[in-house]
Amino acid sequence: MPCVTEIEPSIFYVGVNDRCKSLFEGLWPLPDGVSYNSYLIRDEKTALIDTVDAAFTERFLAQIEAVQGDSPIDYLIINHMEPDHSASIRAIRSRYPHIVLVGNGKTRSMLEGFYGIRDGFCEIKENDVLSLGQKTLRFYMTPMVHWPETLMTYCPDTQTLFSGDAFGCFGPVDGGITDTEIETDRYWSEMFRYYSNIVGKYGTPVQNALQKLRQVEIKSICPTHGPVWKREIARVLSIYDRLSRYEGEEGITVVYGSMYGHTEQMAEIIARRLVGKGIKTIRMHYTGKSDVSYMLSDVFRYRGLIIGSPTYMNGVFPHIECLLSKIEARELSNRIFGCFGSFTWCGGAIKQLTAFAQRMQWEIAAPPVEMKQGITPDIERACIALADAMYERVSHHP
Ligand code: FEO
Numbered sequence: 001m002p003c004v005t006e007i008e009p010s011i012f013y014v015g016v017n018d019r020c021k022s023l024f025e026g027l028w029p030l031p032d033g034v035s036y037n038s039y040l041i042r043d044e045k046t047a048l049i050d051t052v053d054a055a056f057t058e059r060f061l062a063q064i065e066a067v068q069g070d071s072p073i074d075y076l077i078i079n080h081m082e083p084d085h086s087a088s089i090r091a092i093r094s095r096y097p098h099i100v101l102v103g104n105g106k107t108r109s110m111l112e113g114f115y116g117i118r119d120g121f122c123e124i125k126e127n128d129v130l131s132l133g134q135k136t137l138r139f140y141m142t143p144m145v146h147w148p149e150t151l152m153t154y155c156p157d158t159q160t161l162f163s164g165d166a167f168g169c170f171g172p173v174d175g176g177i178t179d180t181e182i183e184t185d186r187y188w189s190e191m192f193r194y195y196s197n198i199v200g201k202y203g204t205p206v207q208n209a210l211q212k213l214r215q216v217e218i219k220s221i222c223p224t225h226g227p228v229w230k231r232e233i234a235r236v237l238s239i240y241d242r243l244s245r246y247e248g249e250e251g252i253t254v255v256y257g258s259m260y261g262h263t264e265q266m267a268e269i270i271a272r273r274l275v276g277k278g279i280k281t282i283r284m285h286y287t288g289k290s291d292v293s294y295m296l297s298d299v300f301r302y303r304g305l306i307i308g309s310p311t312y313m314n315g316v317f318p319h320i321e322c323l324l325s326k327i328e329a330r331e332l333s334n335r336i337f338g339c340f341g342s343f344t345w346c347g348g349a350i351k352q353l354t355a356f357a358q359r360m361q362w363e364i365a366a367p368p369v370e371m372k373q374g375i376t377p378d379i380e381r382a383c384i385a386l387a388d389a390m391y392e393r394v395s396h397h398p
Pocket of ligand 1 (some may be wrong): 082146147165188224225283306
């Protein structure tokens with residue numbers, strides 16, 4: 001049975017949940033799944049906003065039909081061409097052959113590249129307006145949030161923003177669609193993970209988009225993933241604002257690899273000391289267990305980062321290397337950094353970690369602590385000194 005919800009007068013949610021997919025983009029774990037959101041606006045003309053993943057086309061068409069019956073759809077607004085939202089476009093064109101596809105110049109070339117579609121397209125530009133009758137739609141170009149063609153669509157009559165991937169999160173929508181219908185606690189950590197993994201590289205484009213959105217009143221944000229935001233709009237905008245300025249909250253992420261527990265001993269000493277000094281938020285990740293997407297999420301969220309690594313093949317531990325490359329690719333700035341590690345016969349990890357922090361132009365809070373083989377009182381004191389220096393820098397950060 002189709003599940004559609006009228007989220008605003010004559011604006012219907014027609015998206016679907018995917019509870020089976022394990023990895024988003026083939027990379028990022030989805031413990032509970034994800035939703036692909038699409039919206040149908042009924043007026044003298046009807047507009048569909050985005051489509052869904054190819055695996056859900058049939059269900060999607062049934063949802064639309066539950067609202068629309070046999071009536072035609074006039075426009076498909078394409079906010080974003082990534083296939084989790086565009087893969088049902090061909091099926092929509094088959095079912096509604098007179099539908100006009102609406103997007104910008106880059107959308108046009110991606111439509112041809114992905115789907116061989118060359119006709120039935122209406123190109124729009126910044127601030128263009130499309131009248132549906134009683135309602136109008138206004139378009140804002142938001143390139144690199146998170147592909148070059150991305151745009152947002154705003155309905156001034158209901159003050160509804162169709163924001164594409166922006167302000168979305170992992171996790172299905174369980175029964176309710178809007179945040180006024182459901183308990184939202186589970187979504188916040190997934191919003192941080194979604195942002196840091198998917199959008200994190202594009203801080204400046206996100207800031208540019210937020211600047212444009214300051215011109216409009218927003219009563220509902222309708223993203224392509226996760227709940228529709230009505231009650232929590234201020235919180236959602238502020239999370240995006242802070243993350244895209246790379247501004248960390250007070251707190252420290254401690255990430256460590258360990259083969260036989262020696263580096264782990266150092267991590268435990270440091271974490272205990274940090275809490276003893278008064279840092280309330282410590283997020284520890286053992287790389288043998290945590291997926292890198294969760295580490296990345298906390299590294300984006302919190303101001304302090306301490307990394308511990310055994311030396312492995314004269315260099316940094318492989319899982320740590322994986323994290324470093326992801327941080328570097330996202331050009332994350334403004335972190336306060338410390339590092340420690342151990343080796344058996346020759347070091348290498350600390351040298352690499354220090355070089356990494358220098359490339360990132362991060363503040364290094366204290367000299368690294370490097371341990372040969374097993375723990376000693378001197379190493380314990382050095383770990384405590386590292387924790388104290390991190391405490392000072394993170395808690396007294398302006
Ligand atoms: Fe949900 Fe960038 O696609």
